[in-house]
Amino acid sequence: MKSGTVAVIGRANAGKSTLVNVLVGEKVAIVSPKPQTTRDRILGIATRETYQIVFADTPGLYKRRNALTDIMMKTTAVTSRDVDVILFVHDGHAGLHEEDIALIKQYAALGVPMLIAYTKIDIMPKERIPADVRTLYEAGVSCDVYPVSARKGQNLARLEAGIVAALPEGDRLFPDDVVSDKSEKFMVAELMREKILLKYDEEIPHGVAVVVNRFERRENGTCAIDLDIVCEKANHKAILIGKQGAALKEVASFARADMEKFLGAKVFLTVYVKVREDWRDRARLIREFGYGEEER
Numbered sequence: 001m002k003s004g005t006v007a008v009i010g011r012a013n014a015g016k017s018t019l020v021n022v023l024v025g026e027k028v029a030i031v032s033p034k035p036q037t038t039r040d041r042i043l044g045i046a047t048r049e050t051y052q053i054v055f056a057d058t059p060g061l062y063k064r065r066n067a068l069t070d071i072m073m074k075t076t077a078v079t080s081r082d083v084d085v086i087l088f089v090h091d092g093h094a095g096l097h098e099e100d101i102a103l104i105k106q107y108a109a110l111g112v113p114m115l116i117a118y119t120k121i122d123i124m125p126k127e128r129i130p131a132d133v134r135t136l137y138e139a140g141v142s143c144d145v146y147p148v149s150a151r152k153g154q155n156l157a158r159l160e161a162g163i164v165a166a167l168p169e170g171d172r173l174f175p176d177d178v179v180s181d182k183s184e185k186f187m188v189a190e191l192m193r194e195k196i197l198l199k200y201d202e203e204i205p206h207g208v209a210v211v212v213n214r215f216e217r218r219e220n221g222t223c224a225i226d227l228d229i230v231c232e233k234a235n236h237k238a239i240l241i242g243k244q245g246a247a248l249k250e251v252a253s254f255a256r257a258d259m260e261k262f263l264g265a266k267v268f269l270t271v272y273v274k275v276r277e278d279w280r281d282r283a284r285l286i287r288e289f290g291y292g293e294e295e296r
C-alpha cells in the first residue's frame with residue numbers, strides 16, 4: 001500500500017487547516033479567518049483501504065514578530081524537512097504575487113516532491129485560475145497545481161489522488177482508527193482558542209494561550225474541565241471578560257458546545273482569565289504553555 005507523510009505548508013490564513021480537516025474527514029485543527037491560527041504541528045491522518053496519508057498541518061508562514069512566532073516558523077521549517085511530500089497551499093482568491101511565487105520556488109527547491117493546492121476557488125473568478133497556473137509554469141514552477149475549494153468540496157478527490165501518487169510504498173504509520181496525534185486535552189484548549197479568535201479583534205487572540213489545568217472524564221460520562229485563558233495585558237483581560245462577564249460567558253458557552261460535540265459528553269467548564277505580561281516574548285512561559293515541542 002501507499003503510505004507517507006505530507007507537510008502542509010503555506011502563508012498564514014491560506015486555508016491549510018480547513019483543507020486538512022476535510023481531507024481527513026474530521027476536525028483535527030481549528031480554523032479561523034485570522035492569520036496565525038495554527039501554532040503547532042498537528043498530524044491529521046487519512047486512512048483508506050489502499051493508502052494512508054499522514055498530513056502535518058503547520059503554522060502559516062508569517063512575518064516574525066516575537067519569540068512565539070519565531071518558534072512557530074521553526075516548527076514549520078523543521079516539519080517541511082523530513083516528509084515524503086510537500087503540499088503547498090496557496091489562497092487563489094488572495095491573488096498570485098511575486099512573493100508567493102518566490103515562496104513556492106523556495107519550497108520546490110527542497111527536493112521533496114511537491115504539489116500545489118490552489119484553494120478558495122469558490123470565492124474567486126474562475127477565469128483567473130488558468131492565468132495564474134500559466135504564470136507559475138512560466139516562472140519555472142514545474143509541480144502540479146490543483147485548483148480546489150475545501151469549503152465546497154471541489155476537486156478534492158483529484159488532489160487526494162495526486163498526493164497518493166506521490167507517496168512511497170510502505171506500511172501504515174498509524175492504526176486505522178487514529179485521526180490525530182494530539183490529545184483530547186490539546187483539542188479542548190484549541191477549541192477554546194478558536195472561539196476567542198472568532199469573537200475578539202485580532203490583537204486579543206494573538207496574545208492568548210489556553211492552559212487546561214483539569215481534564216477529568218467522570219464515571220457518569222460527564223467531563224470536568226478547568227482552564228486558564230492567559231492574556232498579555234490587564235486591559236486585554238478586561239476586554240476578554242466584558243461587562244459583567246458577558247463576553248466571557250458567551251465565548252465559553254460556544255466553546256463548551258463544541259467541546260461536548262468533540263468529546264461526546266456533557267462538559268462542566270470553568271474558565272479563569274489570567275495575565276502574564278508579554279508572555280509571547282518570554283521563552284520559559286512559551287514552553288510552559290506547550291509551544292515549540294512536538295507533543296503537548
Ligand SMILES: Nc1nc2c(ncn2[C@@H]2O[C@H](COP(=O)(O)OP(=O)(O)OP(=O)(O)O)[C@@H](O)[C@H]2O)c(=O)[nH]1
Nearest residue numbers: 012013014015016017018032036037038060150151
Ligand atoms: N471560501 C473559502 N474559504 C475558505 C476555504 N478554505 C479555508 N477558508 C477560510 O479561510 C480562513 C482561513 O482558514 P484556515 O484553514 O484557518 O487557514 P490556515 O492556512 O490554516 O491559517 P493559519 O493556521 O493561520 O496559518 C477561514 O476563514 C476559512 O473558513 C475555501 O476553500 N473557500
Ligand SMILES: [Mg+2]
Nearest residue numbers: 016017037038
Ligand atoms: Mg491553520
